Amino acid sequence: MEKFIMPNQTEIEKVGNLFKIIGDSTRLKLIFLLLEKPKTVSELCQTSGCSQSLVSHQLKILKDNYIVSSSKQGNFVTYFLIDEHISILLNICRTHINEKEN
Amino acid sequence: MEKFIMPNQTEIEKVGNLFKIIGDSTRLKLIFLLLEKPKTVSELCQTSGCSQSLVSHQLKILKDNYIVSSSKQGNFVTYFLIDEHISILLNICRTHINEKEN
DNA sequence: TGACAATATGAACAACAATTCATATACTAA
């Protein structure tokens, strides 16, 4: 049990925003794909089955929220997850789901 | 580092849904208030500053998603968090935010 | 340079979700 400190409204909104970002199937799929290993936009399009435009739009949102970063080699842009918190969050969430639902 | 297993579409949607539930400021505020200790609807209205109707609506969503439960004594209904996963999720998220933003 | 490939982006649309308002239900106490 961690010590609990009630966050102020600003922090509540930041936390809420992070969960909102992850709380979308398309973005979450991209995150899971990147969890395996870094990938280019076109690889993400293929493996996710989403359109190129949609993938780019959602990657931008993930990037603006410090969840992924990218590097460019020629025409290709490779995206990767920035840190491990996301991975931990996802694992806890999956545990929660498996316990609470059928 | 945890072992990684790519989830299927169904699991992705479940995980996404859970994050979506938490990813709303009003619900998150209620969760934080309940993290301190169980509270009645009217207590939640007072401490959150939200209308009674809004609080009830959002509590229903939290309940439908197995995040809170409730018990009734007379006219009053006390809500409480079901398990500790939420608390862990929130702490990780707060850590993430403090590291990545100013 | 010109043609092509990979990615990004603005605008429009459609779907969805949060909030409010009015009212219903359930319970208590007189």
Added chain:
DNA sequence: TTAGTATATGAATTGTTGTTCATATTGTCA
């Protein structure tokens, strides 16, 4: 039973967000 309190809920509205479409940008290689 009646009045009053706590909570729940349906419908309407408003705001937000995901997705698509068309097009722009950036880089490669003949």
